[in-house]
Amino acid sequence: MLTTMTVTTPGRGPLRRLGGHVRRVADAVATPLLPQDYLDLIAPLHGSVLRGRIESVHPETRDAVTLVIRPGRGWVEHRPGQYIRIGVDVDGVRLWRAYSLTSPPATGATVSITVKAIADGVVSSHLVRRARPGMIVGLDPPTGDFTLPLRRPAKLLFITAGSGITPVMGMLRSHLDELDDVIHVHAAPRREDVIFGGELRALARAGRLELIEHHDDTDGLLSTERLSALVPDLREREAWACGPAGLLATLESFYDTAGIADRLHTERFRPTILATGAGGSVTFTRQGTTVQGPGDVPLLSVGEGAGVLMPSGCRMGICFGCVVPLAEGTVRDLRSGALTHAAPGDNVQIQTCISAAAGPCRIDL
Amino acid sequence: MTVLQKKAINPVAHLSAEDIENLGVELDAIREQIIASRGERDAAYIRGLIKTQRTLELGSRAVLLASLLPPAWLAGTAGLTIAKILENMEIGHNVMHGQWDWMRDPAIHSTSWEWDNASPAAQWKHSHNELHHTYTNVIGRDNDLGYGIMRVDEDQRWRPFYLAQPLWNLINACFFEYGIAAYDLELGLNLTKRRRRDPEFRARAAQVLTKIKAQVKKDYVVHPLLSGPSAPTTLVANLTANLLRNLWTHSVIMCGHFPEGVETFSRRSIEGETRGEWYLRQMLGSANISGSDLLHLMAGNLSFQIEHHLFPDLPSNRYKEIAPKIEDIFARYGLTYTTGSLPRQVASAWSKVIRLSLPNGFLDEVTEQPLATVTRLARTVAPAPRREPVAAAA
Ligand SMILES: Cc1cc2nc3c(=O)[nH]c(=O)nc-3n(C[C@H](O)[C@H](O)[C@H](O)COP(=O)(O)OP(=O)(O)OC[C@H]3O[C@@H](n4cnc5c(N)ncnc54)[C@H](O)[C@@H]3O)c2cc1C
Numbered sequence A: 001m002l003t004t005m006t007v008t009t010p011g012r013g014p015l016r017r018l019g020g021h022v023r024r025v026a027d028a029v030a031t032p033l034l035p036q037d038y039l040d041l042i043a044p045l046h047g048s049v050l051r052g053r054i055e056s057v058h059p060e061t062r063d064a065v066t067l068v069i070r071p072g073r074g075w076v077e078h079r080p081g082q083y084i085r086i087g088v089d090v091d092g093v094r095l096w097r098a099y100s101l102t103s104p105p106a107t108g109a110t111v112s113i114t115v116k117a118i119a120d121g122v123v124s125s126h127l128v129r130r131a132r133p134g135m136i137v138g139l140d141p142p143t144g145d146f147t148l149p150l151r152r153p154a155k156l157l158f159i160t161a162g163s164g165i166t167p168v169m170g171m172l173r174s175h176l177d178e179l180d181d182v183i184h185v186h187a188a189p190r191r192e193d194v195i196f197g198g199e200l201r202a203l204a205r206a207g208r209l210e211l212i213e214h215h216d217d218t219d220g221l222l223s224t225e226r227l228s229a230l231v232p233d234l235r236e237r238e239a240w241a242c243g244p245a246g247l248l249a250t251l252e253s254f255y256d257t258a259g260i261a262d263r264l265h266t267e268r269f270r271p272t273i274l275a276t277g278a279g280g281s282v283t284f285t286r287q288g289t290t291v292q293g294p295g296d297v298p299l300l301s302v303g304e305g306a307g308v309l310m311p312s313g314c315r316m317g318i319c320f321g322c323v324v325p326l327a328e329g330t331v332r333d334l335r336s337g338a339l340t341h342a343a344p345g346d347n348v349q350i351q352t353c354i355s356a357a358a359g360p361c362r363i364d365l
Numbered sequence B: 001m002t003v004l005q006k007k008a009i010n011p012v013a014h015l016s017a018e019d020i021e022n023l024g025v026e027l028d029a030i031r032e033q034i035i036a037s038r039g040e041r042d043a044a045y046i047r048g049l050i051k052t053q054r055t056l057e058l059g060s061r062a063v064l065l066a067s068l069l070p071p072a073w074l075a076g077t078a079g080l081t082i083a084k085i086l087e088n089m090e091i092g093h094n095v096m097h098g099q100w101d102w103m104r105d106p107a108i109h110s111t112s113w114e115w116d117n118a119s120p121a122a123q124w125k126h127s128h129n130e131l132h133h134t135y136t137n138v139i140g141r142d143n144d145l146g147y148g149i150m151r152v153d154e155d156q157r158w159r160p161f162y163l164a165q166p167l168w169n170l171i172n173a174c175f176f177e178y179g180i181a182a183y184d185l186e187l188g189l190n191l192t193k194r195r196r197r198d199p200e201f202r203a204r205a206a207q208v209l210t211k212i213k214a215q216v217k218k219d220y221v222v223h224p225l226l227s228g229p230s231a232p233t234t235l236v237a238n239l240t241a242n243l244l245r246n247l248w249t250h251s252v253i254m255c256g257h258f259p260e261g262v263e264t265f266s267r268r269s270i271e272g273e274t275r276g277e278w279y280l281r282q283m284l285g286s287a288n289i290s291g292s293d294l295l296h297l298m299a300g301n302l303s304f305q306i307e308h309h310l311f312p313d314l315p316s317n318r319y320k321e322i323a324p325k326i327e328d329i330f331a332r333y334g335l336t337y338t339t340g341s342l343p344r345q346v347a348s349a350w351s352k353v354i355r356l357s358l359p360n361g362f363l364d365e366v367t368e369q370p371l372a373t374v375t376r377l378a379r380t381v382a383p384a385p386r387r388e389p390v391a392a393a394a
């Protein structure tokens, strides 16, 4: 791929040299900005950073919508099951959240995500209520390893609940032709809350997969006993699960006990916060800002609240996109309670999305 | 004791420590109100302004490609001057203050912004945000006061050198962006033999030179060359735009802390300063310019210098909204809200520069009659019978 690109790159030689000259002149005129900063004004999809334009908005359930997005320059094709991050301005503040891609790759030039509004959810509610065609959003390229292996397993089991259907829907829409034996257990409060309910049921009717719908309101919470009863050959199936933290924890301990932990692949939408304690003052050294960091709030949120440009990614401890140097102080891992200490000058790298202050800290940002 | 307390009338003598703390509480409340209501409207304002400024700049530069034609020269130069003023004042100065950091947009953030000025953003932020805003009007600490080369207060000993300070001030006004770069570098201090060798200073000086080179290349080489036969006229256009921008920004900034009625403070007076006292110093050490919305925009809202100094990191488009509340606080605490029209304040600041170039008492009449202060000493906060002078903390 790379070699063919180099060989066929047009404009090697004189044309390319001319391009180089034009760019240098443009740089010289645009200084102290970059030519792209001006380009951003007229062609946001071709500017200096990856952005996308919302092309259409489709309601799925009463609190979920699918957004079809046209990514701009810098996009790379995704693998089904992966997620992207989108940056939207809510009340003037740029907020980034991760959403799984629900479209197959290479569907022309657009991709889709499906967002479920959660109670008090700032970004999800904003997108569900206010996303409109034409809106420009920030994008981060696809990432994540909740994907199917290239050698497709013979027998598969998908276990999803609520909006956890999204990455699996991306896989089903892309790979179903290559999969022979698929059982999909999906849990939602009621039948009408099932995102992609119509499409899933149609696939089941066409015999493409076996769909088992579990409705919490009538059936109670999905338990492992019930799951084993519904899927008798569960142990023989390679499983992909995505849903609330409670369900995933239950599944993980069940698979662990059964000695088949390697058969289960999970995707979480948020970290499970287990350990909290006293916080401390947090200083962002380069910005020169000091704020109070509560013991149960990730440093990522603390910094964002103080207007610091915090790098971030999944916001739940898996991607390491939020790593910054802790110049001094102690932080607590909110998942395990483990303490990390940095003496002055140590610059220990910490994940801010799952770390909270455990005393005064200085962060090199 | 503060410099101001040595004056015949101590403007804070009537305030108790408690009054000053209450003042701080009231100001904090105003600040919180604005922070809580920052939102989409403000974000749209700054984005729209940046877009307008960039379009105006590009458009003006395009027009100047034909600057051989007098109307094109005139329109292009006017447009470029306005674009450069907007870029430095309402956009650059305020973005670098962190006024828009809350939007978390990396493209409009104090840590990433670079401006169309000789002084690199990082150095300007240090000398302006950290030194000037912290030590506002503290003689010997605040280099913005006279930039280290002028006599700014009667308490500073007069030396014959100061006779030429009106001239320094004029030269500084014309080359203001270089003046800023020089004092961000603390050139005066750092050019001594020992300091000159300091690697840290050399690194900073190299940054400034790189920045100046790029700036000069843009305005005085590349843009003129691109204009072909119009090269000489485009060069003059860029020189004019930079000169006008320098004169304008210098005037606005001089009005902020120089007019009669603005107080200066001694180093000792700020030891152990409380939040309320800090606010009080900002209130007494700054002066506003009254005028139209257009004036405020072109002044980067530094015409609300008092509001800006109280809340340097609140979005500039909100200063106008809080100004009446601030003025009301001045009135209730019996303080002088110094303001006046641009011509009056400029004249007042210049007259002070001229007066202080001469030994004290040389022009007695001017000293006694502050030119441009609006005095509201009506006091509605009932004073307790005995008052301690407060700003003299410690
Ligand atoms: C890899 C990955 C993929 C994701 N894919 C999708 C997707 O395809 N569709 C989708 O709708 N969401 C998805 N999410 C979740 C999404 O990123 C946001 O976390 C979610 O939309 C909530 O953001 P918010 O700003 O609305 O809520 P916030 O304002 O951040 O949170 C509000 C409150 O809700 C709680 N909360 C946060 N997240 C959740 C949650 N998931 N469920 C319940 N309560 C929560 C918070 O603790 C807080 O109390 C994914 C997350 C990850 C990490």
Ligand code: FES
Binding pocket: A312, A313, A314, A315, A316, A317, A318, A319, A320, A321, A322, A323, A351, A352, A353, A354
């Ligand atoms: S944001 Fe992904 S690990 Fe922290």
